Amino acid sequence: MASLPTFSFHTTAEQVADSCADIIRGKNVLVTGTSLNGIGYETARVAAKYANLVIITGYNEERLKLTEAEIKKSVPSANIRRLALNLLSQAAVRDAAAEVNAYSEPIHVLINNAAASAAINDGAEPERTPDLDVDVQWATNHFGPFLFTKLLLPKLYAAARASPGFTPRVVWVSAKGHQFGGGVDLDNLGRPDPEAEGYSLMNVYFATKSANIMIASEMARRAAGKVNAYSLHPGVIFTNVFMRMKETNSFPAEMSTIGIVNEQGDPVSDKFPWKSIEEGAASTVAAAFDPRLDATPGAYIDDCNVAMEEIAPHTADPSKAARLWSLTEEMIGEKFEF
Template sequence: MSAALTFGPTSTADEVATGFAEEIKGKNVLVTGTSLNGIGFETARVIAKYANLIIITGHNPERLRLAEEAIKADVPSANICSLTVDLGSLADVRRAAADVNARSEPLHVLIHNAAGPIGAFKLTAEGLENQMAVGHLGPFLLTKLLLPKIRSAATETYTPRVVFVAARAHRLCNGVDIDTLAKLDEAAYNSMNRAAQVKCANILTASEMARRGKGVVNAYSLHPGMIFTNVHNEEGLRPIFQAAGLVGPDGLPIANPAGDRKWKTIPQGAATTIAAAFDPRLDPFSGAYLDDCAVATETVAAHSADPVTAAKLWAATEEIIGEKLAFDF
């Protein structure tokens, strides 16, 4: 890799992966949320060009099959494993983790890309609010259960990574409400606020994992960029995005939204994930938050940069999932 490599807001995942091809070679990577036409799919697709193994996950078996076929059509040499998992179900997360742990390969990179759908209030079978379960509680448990396999990928010259796809939208709330992680009344539910809280939890978890990991595992969170997807046209949500000046009356993205917000393509949106997973220059910055393929921790809202809050969230999450994520073994 050339130290002169630079990437920015218009860089694509392909460009970043090409730049770090030597770092990706030989790696085994798991990416959650890899449905077609999403940044998780694009992340998996470009990694598959160089990696030893790419494990793709999703909750819908048919969508997962289509994603695998599309990657294989583009990268015939790809070594792909498909894993169906409902991250909103702690029981199913345990089942899926057991399947991964039964494999012989170590796991070099775990990328948490999946997110629960923004929309109507929904409880999981275990009584957890769905967005928080899919976006935070399930991924936390999955990380815990896969940690021995992740740690086994470490060498004297390589530290494995856990990556959380968060968002700049974490600023759109007053921070994660730790008291409602496990239980949330429908009357108190606001879909956009809850989505923002999940992203706060992702950022706090990455920073706390880095602190506790002490170089055993590196963790990062990131903002992928503002990418137009079907969610912007969902019933009940379009008015919110219209009011924010992001989409017009026709539901299509406004070319130049106000402020510093600029739309990205899906390939551009996946670029920062690739950087977080493979850029070796990030090794000294475990716990960092990335934007446009670069460290941007200084842009994190105060409520998501507080180490005391991060520690409280970690402890509360362990209590809910019934598992302690320990690095001292």
């Protein structure tokens, strides 16, 4: 552990994986949201260099096949398994979890990377889900991953038994953008009012990213060392999401107001330095494997390092995190038993 290098803004996911190679070897890793040109893909690719098994997920089978092919082109020895996962649907999440629980292998690391963004909500999906009757961003970014994680707890515990000395990890990919929203509305969880003052799809997204941080913190507290959970800011990155926005000229107004992009949708680096995809996935890989983080379960990671000072006040209140957890359990009809 003492020999690990200091990671920073420009550290790449591959550099983190290479540094943690001895820890990754023999591990089984599940990464949600692994489309090409995204940080989930890069996370899966570098983990596959050393891991025993990397499970990639998505709701589009053809995209999953493309991801698998590209990973194997880069890492011929990679052991990849595809998993269909539609986080919008609680029933689909249950089906996917049942498939994973039928695997013979345990799961050492679960990375909740997949997310729906206001930036790509072009009206093709309903505003509310048919099962929970919640906003589609809330379903994909919070309720779906929460249920998926709960249902995979047996696999995480099995990993602890299979690999003594390694505490299983759950990683929640959040965003610094949570700072720009008003936080989680616990009185109307998952059901924002479009007529309310300050409502926008982007602010809904920011709230879900606050929820990711709160859930990671509360999970670590409740698990009490049985499972370690972390949240992170990957950085401002020109991923497939930005590519689609650029192609369709569908950037939310908040993005130019905040100063991430200009009116043409081109990156602006005055306020927010941009990272490459390779740099953007680094914090995820660090949260998944850097042994130095064992000392700070529940931490928020930025540039591969603990950055608790970056958590907005509306997201840092532990009592709100505890209430969010309890409300979510009630809404999905499942309680975690650590």
